[in-house]
Amino acid sequence: MATLASRHPLDPLTADEIIQVSSLLKAKSPDTSLHFKIITILEPPKAQLRPFLIAERNGGTQPRPPRKASSLYYHLGTADLFLAEVNLDTNSVDSIKKLAPELHGQNDIDESMALRDACVTHPKVLAELKKFQLPDHLEVVCDPWPYGRDSEKRLPRYVQCYLFARAKHPGSNHYDTPLPFSPVLDIITKDVVEIIRLPTGSGPELNHDSVFQPHETKEYHHELQKQPDRTDLKPLIVHQPEGVSFTIDGYLIKWQKWRFRLGFTWREGMVLHDVTYDCRELFHRLSLSEMFVPYGDPRYPYSRKSVFDVGDIGAGVAANNLALGCDCLGVIKYFSFVISNSQGKPVDKSNAICMHEIDDGIGWKHTNSRTGAVSIVRSRVLVLQTIITVGNYEYVFMWHFDQAAGLHYKIQATGILSTAPIDSGATVPWGTNVNEGVMAPFHQHVFSLRIDPTIDGDKNSFIEEDSVAMPMDEKNPFGVGYVTETNLLSHSTPSDSAPNRVHKIINSSSINKSSGKPVAYAIHSPTKQMLLAHPNSWHGKRAKYAFHPFWVTAHRDGELYAAGDYTYQSHPDNTSDLGAWADRKDKTEDTDIVVWHSISLTHNPRTEDYPVMPCDTMTVSLKPSGFFDQNPALDVPQSTQKSNGSRLVEDTALTVAVGGQSCGMRELKL
Amino acid sequence: MATLASRHPLDPLTADEIIQVSSLLKAKSPDTSLHFKIITILEPPKAQLRPFLIAERNGGTQPRPPRKASSLYYHLGTADLFLAEVNLDTNSVDSIKKLAPELHGQNDIDESMALRDACVTHPKVLAELKKFQLPDHLEVVCDPWPYGRDSEKRLPRYVQCYLFARAKHPGSNHYDTPLPFSPVLDIITKDVVEIIRLPTGSGPELNHDSVFQPHETKEYHHELQKQPDRTDLKPLIVHQPEGVSFTIDGYLIKWQKWRFRLGFTWREGMVLHDVTYDCRELFHRLSLSEMFVPYGDPRYPYSRKSVFDVGDIGAGVAANNLALGCDCLGVIKYFSFVISNSQGKPVDKSNAICMHEIDDGIGWKHTNSRTGAVSIVRSRVLVLQTIITVGNYEYVFMWHFDQAAGLHYKIQATGILSTAPIDSGATVPWGTNVNEGVMAPFHQHVFSLRIDPTIDGDKNSFIEEDSVAMPMDEKNPFGVGYVTETNLLSHSTPSDSAPNRVHKIINSSSINKSSGKPVAYAIHSPTKQMLLAHPNSWHGKRAKYAFHPFWVTAHRDGELYAAGDYTYQSHPDNTSDLGAWADRKDKTEDTDIVVWHSISLTHNPRTEDYPVMPCDTMTVSLKPSGFFDQNPALDVPQSTQKSNGSRLVEDTALTVAVGGQSCGMRELKL
Structure with a gap:
């Protein structure tokens, strides 16, 4: 293990450091118990960090910025929320700030488990269950959801509990039996505030007297098929007989001219720092900033149904323990981390990120048809993957690094649809019936990818580039000409997509010597429908970032989360989210900018998405566009059968020498 | 080899059959020599074919439709073009039709080679080269392009020759030295009609006195780096120690509940027939119908620069001989075919299609966070791939079959940019300078994917489905509700994309028992900019299909090619292309329809695309959308390390038993 002195200021916290932070803060409040929400690494200010990273890359000797952590915590049993900063090097508390009472901390596992128990054992809930005549062989399951917001009211911190019933098998699909009432609990008192009857017909009408109706269940677990x-x-089987092509030094990773640092935080999960290709700077920091999941059922209380999966829950804390040969195939490097629990103790997040190489088809090819000379390389890709479980859903987040300096952010949605009860024979226009009595409402997932670029350095700009047909006139007499038109976004602003539009991050002071134009990286992402909720709805007010696919702001330290730092039951004050930062109209030309990309998935469930959803994949590509002088993958070696041991199906008893090994093959039945 | 009697009516032609066709036709014209353009399989009328295929699948005994071929040929040295149909079973010529004089046959290799030679040895061309002072160590290369059209004139069949110069190495990049003049030749007489001086400045001005200027070349071949x-x-290395998961019987392929027939034609290349999943009908025929590549440089003669790569050239004839471990990795099945040459003789198209399995990440996953039960399957994909070289460019065409009944058409563009000469210091707004003296003009590639569906049978309809926010009123007081709205295209028509739109093929008579709605397959494809040329331009008139991403027509036999059967120098007559078929306003509701998807790639070259272009990938997905009752991949076995032998990077000396084998690993340097 690295000594404190050698630890990098960006390295995730260690178990010792988590204990150090919680001990220091407990000592500051000897008279109260603390309920820790988050203990996480606090990155140095960018003005301090950038020179350190540059010197580090170039072998220079810049003093290491102090290693710091931050913590968000309550005084237990109260609504008093504090934000503290701790210097780990000096073992001291830099600051403690009591936050405004309308700001709430996110959900945490310990609290959720206590609320689940409080809910399903509460006499009022038990009375409702009895009235519903739930059979004894079924167990009640409680999913505590963030309460959300549908009014101006400054309510205490609440949870909205959705209830289900399940058979005893550990893989039993409780989402197949949604119950028609939903308790609301006060998080601090753990008391039931009200029990809301859910609409189960084709409209908003309520049936207060419905009782359990059995139906044939749909199960996803293999043992229940x-x-x-x-x-x-x-x-x-994927073999790498000579080992992998990457090298790892702590959290510093190098692969095929790429160099970057891996980070992991409670809230964002996987983070990439200081990404360069062939020693040229590309991105200072890449992270999942937010993710909003609003549901399209207009009926109360579904009108509130929505989650900020990053802000309300946390992508780091929800990360799966990835398993060899299941989540990842081939020769795998796992990264494990520790996070804090509510007592401020370290909890292992084992195998939260996996890294491996894949073959991704052809890299480039050309056949000179006159001479028959064939040039071809395969495309090798480095994959970093993390998977989170947020209640019913799973999300797979991947970075794919390719050999041509392309960096691809892939998001996959899988897991189980959020379901609601529906009466036999009823249908609704905002949902799909996926089983008898089970409706899966339409919803959206709007992710925010935060891109802090360093395209050949800090002085960057963001442009829209459109392809535009020339008018049919004397300069274009045949009507075939088209050109590109560029719009530089000189001040912080949202920016929309168009089928003909490419968004690029450019550096005006670095000119490509072939094209004569500023170097650029393009962001390729399909044009998608953005947030469907009304701009005046609370969904709209709380997730302004979700209305536009792109935003550019001037960089400021601490602006990491598109919907603000405190999303739980948030009541935006128009100062602390991406909408507010864009409204500042800061200069964003030839300066240190941040680009925010909202990636929207409108998910109107298919029957095929149930009882478990085949992965739905979205890809955002960051690709050089006039950044390099020529194809940066020109020097990838020609692909040969000798190196990859490919074989013909017909060679049923073939024995080939591969990487010094002899590998027999069984007979094929063809 | 299959006997004639056992050959399937959809099987590609054999060498014997090609000789049979050409011999029969030569015998019909004893007094003239024939120049064969195409000899290809002629599929039975659909009304005859469908019952045969259904009976075949169900083990019934429907008589086999006769095996037929068609041929397009000239009387050598004339412009007289004939279309013949031959019955291979009866060894007889069914019909010979002399075509209208304005219809032209496509390019063919023999003709192209003769034209290249005629061009570069023509005294007028040699005189121009001398004037240009091309050094002796460089060899002139001629790329004959389809002449295209920029006026009403009914010209003879011409080629537009673009000239380049190259060093002696077989992998030398001649596109790095484009010459500033372009001869036009008459294809029949092989004579030079004119030599056109190319514009090389920032505007349309011509420099008639330019001479060769050396520059540092950009090469893609490994030996020239x-x-x-x-x-x-x-x-x-990808191993399949127990063999592959597919079975092959002639051209019938079965894999993971999929069953289909593979076809291969001169013009379309790879074709899929009679595609079913789990014995349910999905697609009768899937094919690349056309591909248009117009260039955006408005200056003469580039104003004509455009190719129908399918109609003018042919995707089958241009197919590469795929090499083990280069174009395909793992355990590979190759399919070889024969095509005809201009003498009507068979020519091998070896390894024109490869088939293999890949691991494609996670198929689906869910973790029950209460019980810790993890369910996960990996996604195995069957890949069928063909690659074509069309002059400078390469295209990779793939069908990816997944285990959740999704079928994905992937197109990759690679190869070399088409280049044009440009003066030192000049730039143009319709192209990118990629090297000194070398400009790569903006252009588009618009593919047409022809989808002949059989979604649960022949009676299909095509719908647009939009997600629409509900108005904020008493039914939606919180402003969060949204619903889908459906527009059934009841008569043949184009249909546009929208960010909120999903196009689906439905069967109104087959109702999904979970959702209560008609079964459907959705076509997912990113919204793209369509043809930028003016609708009144010749590009626009000749490629109407390229203006809209979707079209639906009522099926008619023989309507296979979106820009018409005869695209070479085509002068559309408004009766024989997709635009004309849509204009018929045939009923397309609950009937036998064809869906055409125009896939557009607007390619404004990057410096990184030169001197060879990293693959740019487009994906169109055909996915069940309420077709199955539940996730069709539910029965994929749970993924385990035992079955796929994945290992930890740290297990440097690990010896694991996999599929009965023992595979040592070398030490890792980490």
Whole structure:
């Protein structure tokens, strides 16, 4: 383990450091118990960090910025929320700030578990269950959801509990039996505030007297399937007999001219720092800033149904323990981390990120048809993956690094649809019936990818580039000409997509010697429908970032989260979210900018998405666009059968020498 | 080899059959020599074919439709073009039709080679070269392009030759030295019609006196690189120790509940027939119908620069001979075919299609966070791939079959940019300078994917489905509700994309028992900018299909090609292309329809695309959307390390038993 002195200011916190932080803060409040929400690394100010990182890369000797942490915590049993900063080097508390009473901390596991128990054992809830005539062989399951907001009211911190019932098997799908009432609990008192009857018909009407109706369940767990598994899938094995192509030094990773640092935080999960290709600077920091999931059912209380999965829950704390050969295939490097629990103690987040190489098809090819000379390389890709479980849903987040200096952010949605009860024979226009009595409402997932660029340095600008047909006139007499038109966004602003538009981050002071134009990286992302909620709705007010696919702001330290630092039951004050930062109209030309990309998935469930959803994949690509002088993958070696040991299906008894090994093959049945 | 009697009516032609066709036709014209353009399989009328295919699938005994071929040919040295149909079973010519004089056959290799030679040895061309002072160590290369059209004139069949110069190495990049004049040749007489001086400045001005200026070349071939290859890429090997998961019977392929027939034609290349999943009908025929590549430089003669890569050239004839471990990695099945040459003789198209399995990440996953039960399957994908070289460019066409009944058409563009000469210091707004003296003009690639669906049978309809916010009123007081709205296209028509729109093929008579709605397959494809040329331009008139991303027509036999059967120098007559078929306003509701998807890539070259372009990938997904009752991949077995032998990077000396084998690993340097 690295000594404190050698630890990098960006390295995730260690178990010792978490204890150090919580001990220091407990000592500051000897008379109260603390309920820790977050203990996490506090990155140095950018003005301090950038020179350090540059010197580090270039072998210079810049003093290391102090290693710091921050913590968000309550005084237990109260609504008093504090934000503290701790210097780990000096073992001292830099500051403690009591936050305004309308700001709330996010959900945490310990609190959620206590609320679940409080809910399903509460006499009022038990009375409702009895009235509903739930059979004894089914167990009640409580999913505590962030309460959200549908009015101006400054309510205490609440949870909205959605209830389900399940059979005893550990893989049983409780989402197949949603119950028609929903308790609201006060998080501090753990008391039931009210029990809301859910609408179960085709409209807003309520049925207060419904009782349990059995139906044939749809299960996803293999042991619960009525049909046997398919048996005709043969093993596929990825070998790297000479080892992997990457190197790792702590959290510093190098692969195929790429160099970057891996980070991991409670809230954002996987973070990339100081990304360069072939020693040229590309990105200072890449992170998942936020993710909002609003539901489209207009009926009360679904009108509130929405989650900020990053701000209300946390992508780091929700990260799965990834398993060899399941979440990742081939030769795998796992990264493990520690996070804090509510007592301020370290909890292992083992295997929260995996890293491996894949073959991604052809890299580039050309055949000179006159001479028959074939040039071809395969595309090798480095994958960093993390998977989070947020209640019913799973999200896979991946960075794919390619050899041509392309960096691809891939998001996959899988897991189980959020379900609601529906009466037999009823249908609704805002949802899909996926089983008898089970409706999956339409919803959206709007992710915010925060891109802090350093395209050949700090002085960057953000442009919209459109392809525009020339008018059919004397300069274009045949009507075939088209050109590009560029709009530089000189002040902080949102920016919309268009089928003909490419967004680019440019550096006007670095000119590509072939094209004669400023170097640029383009952001390629499909044009998508943005937030469907009304701008005057609370969803709209709380998630302004979700209305536009792109935003550019001038960099300021501490502005990391598109919907603000405190999203739980948030009541935006128009100063602390991306909308507010853009409204400042800061200069964003030839300066230190941040680009925010809102990635929207409008998910109107299919029957095929149930009882578990095949991965739905979105890809955002950051690609050089006049950044390099020529194809940066020109020097990838020609692909050969000798190096990858590919074989013909017909060579049923082939024995080939690969990487010094002899590998027999069984006979093929063809 | 299959006997004639056992050959399937959809199987590609054999060498014997090509000889049979050409012999029969030569015998019909004993007094003239024939120049064959195409000899290809002629598929049975759909009304005859469908019952045969259904009976075949169900083990019934429907008589086999006769096996037929068609041929397009000239009387050598004339402009007389004929279309013949031949019955291979009866060994007889069914019909010969002399085509209208304005219709032209496509390019063919034999003709192109003769034209190249005629061009570069023509005294007028040699005189121009001498005037240009091309050094002796450089060889002139001629790329004959389809002449295209920029006026009403009914010209003879011409080629527009673009000239380049190259060093002697077989991998030398001649596109790095484009010459500033372009001969036009008459294809029949092989004579030079004119030599056109190309504009090389920032505008339309011509420089008739320019002479060769040397510059530092950019080469893509490995042997010509100034920098050594990167050396840190370790081998990655895919093993299938128990063999592959597919079975092959002739051209019938089965894999993971999929069943389909593979076809291959001169013009379209790879074709899929009779595609079913789990014995349910999905698609009758899937094919690349057309591909148009117009250039955006408005100056003469670039105003004509455009190619129909399918209609003018042919995707089958241009297919590469795919090499093990280069174009395909793992355990590979190759399919070889024969095509005809201009003498009507068979020519091998070896390894024109490859098929193999890949691991494609996670299929679906859910963790029950209460019980810790993890369910996860990996996604195995079957890949069918073909690659074509069309002059400077390469296209990779792939069908990816997944286990959740999704079928994905992937197109990759690679190869070399089409280049044009440009004066030192000049720039143009319709192109990118990629090297000194070398400009790569903006252009588009508009593919047409022809989808002949059989979603649960023949009676299909095509719908647009939009997600629409509800008005903020008493039914939606919180402003969060949204619903879908459906527009059924009841008569043949184009249809546009929108960020909020999903296009679906539905069967109104087949109702999903979970959702209560008609079964459907959705077409997912990013919203793209369509043809930028003016609708009144010749590009626009000749490629009407390229103005709209979707079209639906009522099926008619013989309507396969979106820009018409005869695209070479085409002068559309408004009866024989997709625009005309849509204009018929045929009923397309609950009937046998065809859906056409125009896939557009607006390619404004990057410096990184030169001297060879990293693959740019587009994906169109055909996915069930309320077709199945539940996730069709539920029965994929849980993924385990035991079956895929994945390992930890740290297990440097690990020996694991995988599929009965013992595979040592070398030590890792980490």
